[in-house]
Amino acid sequence: MTSWEHDGSGGPQGLATRQAATLKSLRATTMGRVREATAVMSREVMAAASSVARAVDGIYQHMGDVRSMLASVEGTDGNGGVAAALERHGTVLSHFSRSIANEASRQEAVASRAKEQIALIARAASDTANLTSAARLLALNARVEASRTHPSGAAFGVIAREMQQLAEQISRTNSIIDDVSRRLREDLPVVAESAQTLKKSAEGLREDLGASATEAEAQIHQLRALVRDAVARGDEDIGKILAASQDAMSHLQFQDVVEQSLLRLDRHFYVAQVEHAEETGLGDEIGLVDPPVHDEIGGDKAVDQENAGDVLLF
Amino acid sequence: MSPGGELITHNPLNAERTRNVAAKKVLVVDDSATVRQQVGIALKHAGFEIVEATDGAEGIARLDGDDAIGMVILDVNMPRMNGLEMLEAVKAGGKNAHLHVVMLTSEGQQSLIERAKKAGAKGWIVKPFKAELLVSAVKKLLAA
Secondary structure (H helix, E strand, O other): OOOOHHHOOOHHHHHHHHHHHHHHHHHHHHHHHHHHHHHHHHHHHHHHHOOOOOOOHHHHHHHHHHHHHHHHHHOOOOHHHHHHHHHHHHHHHHHHHHHHHHHHHHHHHHHHHHHHHHHHHHHHHHHHHHHHHHHHHHHHHHHHHHHHOOOOOHHHHHHHHHHHHHHHHHHHHHHHHHHHHHHHHHHHHHHHHHHHHHHHHHHHHHHHHHHHHHHHHHHHHHHHHHHHHHHHHHHHHHHHHHHHHHHHHHHHHHHHHHHHHHHHHHHHHHHHHHHHHHHHHHHHHHHHHOOOOOOOOOOOOOOOOOOOOOOEEO | OOOOOOEEEOOOHHOOOOOOOOOOEEEEEEOOOHHHHHHHHHHEEEEOOEEEEEEHHHHHHHHHOOOOOEEEEOOOOOOOOOOOHHHHHHHOOOOOOOOOOEEEEOOOOOHHHHHHHHOOEEEEEEOOOOOHHHHHHHHHHHHH
């Protein structure tokens, strides 16, 4: 009887069985610890990735707001923008000053024509003054004839009264015309002068607006250039931030490599357990060995780092 | 990685703006939660809608239950049904056989790439992926 038959150790078979159990325990403990560590790492990696994603979302949102704001300034948002408002304002003022100048010119022309008409009226008044004198003379002649050819001179008396009344009426009318003409001669130059002053002011305003519009146009051009530059620089910065965030995300994928290595480690344990069972004749004890979570299709080859990131389209 | 397709290179400063893309639904099949999350973030920023599955079997179930899915990003090493098995099952026939499938894996073995290509995959991306390149590849395939 060999010593192991009564020392309770079970001999080689017992030793192999204990070794198999130890291997199983070692595998379970090691893989358990590694899985715990991997799970923690996985949570942290996902939290980090979420933070990066939130930051990128925030940047996108911010840049979207900035672009909208700049578009409203530039007027590319369909609402015209500040530049277009300034242009419209300038156009309205220019039209307004032009209409004032045109109206002033028209008033000036009317005053000028009125002045000519007054001169004609003055000449007509002068003619009627002569008519008054003639009528008075005729009235005097009629009275002389009336007194000389009495009694048939009664008719001359009537004519003399009529001629006298006509002369007085013409004289009163002439007086009124003189008065109106005098007032118009006094007022019309003032009207013409006012119209001329208004016209000069309007033309001056138009010139000022023209200069101002040119300057505003230059400012608007500069503003638009600044806006476009700001948007372009923002886009470039976003591109850099996006590239940096994508790079960070790419580095966070080490977690997947760790998980792949964990599967390989588990497979190594499994192979060791199977080999041990076969070498020690514990074939029937293979039931102690749990298969790996899943076979790696690529076998035991190391993770491909050389071609990492490559994209091959067929 | 050996040739046999168009290799897309990385240039972040010339990055195409990833906004304003018509929303399309992409199925991401990967047993790693972190990879699903990071693929999801990259594609969501590009305007895509994401559906997730943790292995090939769940991936096929998702495809069968959602006709709006337009493309599949597929890991290779997964429990229950690996990515190549799912690819071969999808491409074997049925209503989803026309879908574009891009493999996303840490594997770079030529034999696996050839197997995927033969099965009908449209691309192979080696992890860790660069978001910009992934998005470019997805856009290119969906536009084709």
